[in-house]
Amino acid sequence: MTEMISGLTSVQEDYLETIYRLTIERKVARNKEIAEALNVKTATVTGAVQHLAEIGYVNYESHGYVTLTDIGVKLAKELLERHQLFYLFFHDILGLEEKVADEVACRTEHHITGEPYRRFRDLVTHFQNCTHPSKYQR
Amino acid sequence: MTEMISGLTSVQEDYLETIYRLTIERKVARNKEIAEALNVKTATVTGAVQHLAEIGYVNYESHGYVTLTDIGVKLAKELLERHQLFYLFFHDILGLEEKVADEVACRTEHHITGEPYRRFRDLVTHFQNCTHPSKYQR
DNA sequence: TTGACAAGTTAGGCCCGGCTAACTATATTC
DNA sequence: GAATATAGTTAGCCGGGCCTAACTTGTCAA
Numbered sequence: 199m200t201e202m203i204s205g206l207t208s209v210q211e212d213y214l215e216t217i218y219r220l221t222i223e224r225k226v227a228r229n230k231e232i233a234e235a236l237n238v239k240t241a242t243v244t245g246a247v248q249h250l251a252e253i254g255y256v257n258y259e260s261h262g263y264v265t266l267t268d269i270g271v272k273l274a275k276e277l278l279e280r281h282q283l284f285y286l287f288f289h290d291i292l293g294l295e296e297k298v299a300d301e302v303a304c305r306t307e308h309h310i311t312g313e314p315y316r317r318f319r320d321l322v323t324h325f326q327n328c329t330h331p332s333k334y335q336r
Numbered sequence: 337m338t339e340m341i342s343g344l345t346s347v348q349e350d351y352l353e354t355i356y357r358l359t360i361e362r363k364v365a366r367n368k369e370i371a372e373a374l375n376v377k378t379a380t381v382t383g384a385v386q387h388l389a390e391i392g393y394v395n396y397e398s399h400g401y402v403t404l405t406d407i408g409v410k411l412a413k414e415l416l417e418r419h420q421l422f423y424l425f426f427h428d429i430l431g432l433e434e435k436v437a438d439e440v441a442c443r444t445e446h447h448i449t450g451e452p453y454r455r456f457r458d459l460v461t462h463f464q465n466c467t468h469p470s471k472y473q474r
Numbered sequence: 475t476t477g478a479c480a481a482g483t484t485a486g487g488c489c490c491g492g493c494t495a496a497c498t499a500t501a502t503t504c
Numbered sequence: 505g506a507a508t509a510t511a512g513t514t515a516g517c518c519g520g521g522c523c524t525a526a527c528t529t530g531t532c533a534a
Binding site: 209294306310318 | 426430431432436443444447452456
């Protein structure tokens with residue numbers, strides 16, 4: 199419900215990111231794969247993707263493959279970039295296990311954006327260059 | 337919609353935190369004040385608070401003041417603690433202006449919890465003790 | 475004390491994001 | 505090429521969270 203900076207909800211952002219990942223990993227994104235990735239039913243995906251098509255983020259043909267529009271790709275890339283940075287922070291710097299780090303990155307990526315994100319990113323980069331991680335892991 | 341670790345939605349968590357703050361600042365939380373704090377209408381607050389009462393987080397009497405139950409207070413305190421830590425991080429360490437730091441803390445507090453939160457907290461504490469903040473502000 | 479204003483509630487509507495059940499379309503396999 | 509299995513869609517439901525409009529309750533001042 200609550201809108202993100204992008205104008206989409208965090209759930210809609212999750213769909214975009216998932217579709218982007220699938221098109222990279224498997225060349226193509228299909229309804230069923232999206233459903234599995236997001237842990238929802240295929241009927242739910244149909245509705246969500248139709249709506250994202252109406253507002254211009256995905257290309258959608260009935261019973262066909264789902265692809266992102268240009269603005270869809272742009273947003274998905276940003277999300278993925280943020281996801282990766284948060285994963286790196288929680289996994290490599292704070293030392294959380296992969297699954298946990300990924301989960302928390304999944305949530306965080308929607309909420310830390312813009313200038314706060316950029317500052318955070320610069321801090322993380324600084325860390326990587328200058329500090330021994332284990333120092334912060336207990 | 338999406339449930340947090342607490343079993344509540346992030347919006348419900350916001351209500352609890354707001355009620356807690358108001359009871360501290362003004363001794364008492366009233367419908368109108370909650371509405372103003374959360375930027376919603378009073379009718380919306382009525383519904384939300386009734387539901388929170390049903391599930392045991394607030395004490396609610398019609399046309400009376402709203403207070404938190406014991407579990408409500410417990411959760412609200414956790415939220416406030418997280419909020420304050422994230423505010424400290426974004427404001428004091430990353431150097432964002434107050435309003436921006438507060439907004440991003442408001443969002444983040446719902447999503448970084450449990451072990452990830454504790455590790456993050458330890459990192460921030462470490463920062464405060466050992467590092468000159470300005471170093472990370474550009 | 476009563477009349478006006480402020481505060482709170484109820485009713486009803488809308489959207490999002492889930493679900494199931496039933497249907498249709500596509501693929502596969504014989 | 506027909507039968508079956510799989511994938512995708514549609515319809516209809518529910519709950520949360522917001523709104524407005526209309527009503528009720530409470531408060532305060534003349």
